[in-house]
Structures are given as C-alpha cells and as structure tokens.
C-alpha cells in the first residue's frame with residue numbers, strides 16, 4: 403500500500419462557466435480518516451466523483467491507491483468503495499436480499515454471498531431487520547445498509563459522501579461508531595460533511611473547501627489552534643450566550659475586545675472562556691481573506 407492513499411495535485415473542474423474546483427492540492431495518508439468539510443455547493447461531491455473515476459478533471463491529477471483516476475480507472479475502481487448521499491438499495495427487497503444480490507453481482511458464489519450478507523448484517527447492526535423490506539427501514543437503517551452494500555467486497559479505500567446528512571443524533575452516532583471500526587481495520591476513509599462536529603469526532607485530518615479552494619488543512623486540533631487561543635462567551639442571567647468573541651487570550655486583546663461590548667451589557671452578564679470549536683474555526687476561516695490563510 404502507498405504511504406498516501408490519495409494524492410491530488412492542482413485539480414481543476416468546471417461545469418460550463420462555473421469553475422467548481424480551482425486548483426486543489428491534497429494528500430490523504432493511508433489508514434487515516436480524512437474529512438472534507440464545506441458548505442452546500444462547495445464542490446465536495448464533484449471531488450469525490452473525480453476520485454471515484456466518475457468525473458474527469460479539466461486539469462491536474464488525482465491518484466488513488468497509486469493509480470491515476472483518468473489513465474488507470476480500473477486500478478482505482480478495484481481499490482475503492484463508494485457510498486453516496488442517497489441510498490442506492492432496492493426498496494422492494496429485504497436488506498438481506500439486497501446484500502446477496504450485490505454480492506452475486508460482484509462475483510461471489512451464492513453460498514459466499516449468503517455468508518457475507520450474514521456477516522455484514524451483524525457488523526452493521528441490521529440483524530433484526532435484514533429479513534424486512536427496505537421500504538420499512540428508518541433513515542439510519544437505510545444508511546447502514548447502503549454502507550454494508552458498498553462493503554460487500556472489502557476494498558482498502560472507502561468514500562463516504564455526506565454519510566450522516568439527514569440522520570438524527572443517535573443514528574449519526576451509531577454510524578460514526580461503524581466508521582471508526584472500519585478505520586481500525588485499516589480502511590482509509592475519505593468522507594465529506596457539512597457537520598463540523600462530525601469532522602471533529604471522526605477525522606485524523608480535515609480540509610476545509612470553500613469556493614473551490616482548500617482554505618485550510620490539518621488535524622482538528624491544529625485548525626483550532628490556528629484560529630486563536632481562546633473564545634470568550636458572554637452569558638446572560640438565563641445562561642444564554644449573547645456574544646462570542648475570538649481572542650488570542652492575551653490580556654491586552656481581551657481588554658480591547660471586551661471594551662466594545664461592556665458598556666451595553668447588563669451587570670449580571672458573566673464571562674466564560676473556552677477553547678475554539680470547529681464551528682469557530684469554520685466561521686473564522688471562511689471570513690478570512692484567502693491570502694491570509696496558509697494550507
């Protein structure tokens with residue numbers, strides 16, 4: 403296995419006049435969980451589609467498991483599993499039937515497909531539901547089945563496009579546990595997300611995509627450090643946060659920044675200090691002028 407599961411150099415993609423990816427450079431170490439974070443329309447799905455050989459870039463290169471996504475498509479396809487935003491399973495079949503059907507389509511014998519379907523039903527906590535039709539499944543169960551289907555034949559690199567969008571908190575956490583287990587087995591996970599918490603909880607490294615460019619990359623802790631030392635929260639008598647102020651933590655900065663608010667605040671207002679969250683990081687990074695941010 404290559405040291406980097408994914409290597410992206412100067413990648414550009416336009417749809418008509420719309421320049422969606424504007425020169426991306428990115429490395430994803432093998433065996434890590436990597437989160438690409440960005441708002442709606444930032445180009446996350448476009449990038450996943452390029453990496454999965456479904457879309458051809460206009461300029462630049464992307465290598466997945468050492469193979470070029472344009473010139474060595476079949477090598478790339480053999481190394482990856484892809485799970486999209488919307489479950490691609492057949493509603494009219496049961497979970498087990500879906501798993502067996504995809505297993506047969508990917509070349510397993512009938513007996514092998516049945517064994518693999520049973521293993522995956524246990525691994526993805528579908529055992530109780532696997533004999534029920536998919537149309538009766540909750541959103542979380544469908545998403546788990548979709549993931550199970552994409553892992554019928556195990557591959558070293560897994561792409562997950564917004565795996566938990568639309569799920570409630572407990573289904574999201576259940577899916578996070580599964581993703582963490584897959585990474586422990588040595589699978590490289592490349593996921594896109596709009597949820598900062600998801601990137602923070604799961605990823606070894608995060609890149610922030612905004613307006614077609616990577617505006618920051620690093621571990622969640624590095625990104626938080628880059629944005630600043632401390633966040634001051636001003637809290638009212640009902641324990642509601644009324645102002646959030648990012649500060650270096652130095653007394654001169656704190657004094658200057660608080661001076662702006664103090665005259666207008668009631669005397670019972672309290673001050674709280676905390677380290678920046680990924681939300682603060684995202685707001686700060688997307689507000690900075692592009693040239694001020696080093697990747």
Ligand SMILES: Nc1ncnc2c1ncn2[C@@H]1O[C@H](COP(=O)(O)OP(=O)(O)OP(=O)(O)O)[C@@H](O)[C@H]1O
Nearest residue numbers: 417418420422440441442443444445446447448449
């Ligand atoms: N095949 C296409 N033809 C034309 N425009 C496209 C095509 N695919 C994507 N786009 C446009 O490219 C931009 C980026 O889309 P993309 O789906 O990659 O963003 P995203 O970050 O994944 O957002 P979302 O979270 O909404 O899926 C959008 O403005 C989208 O409309």
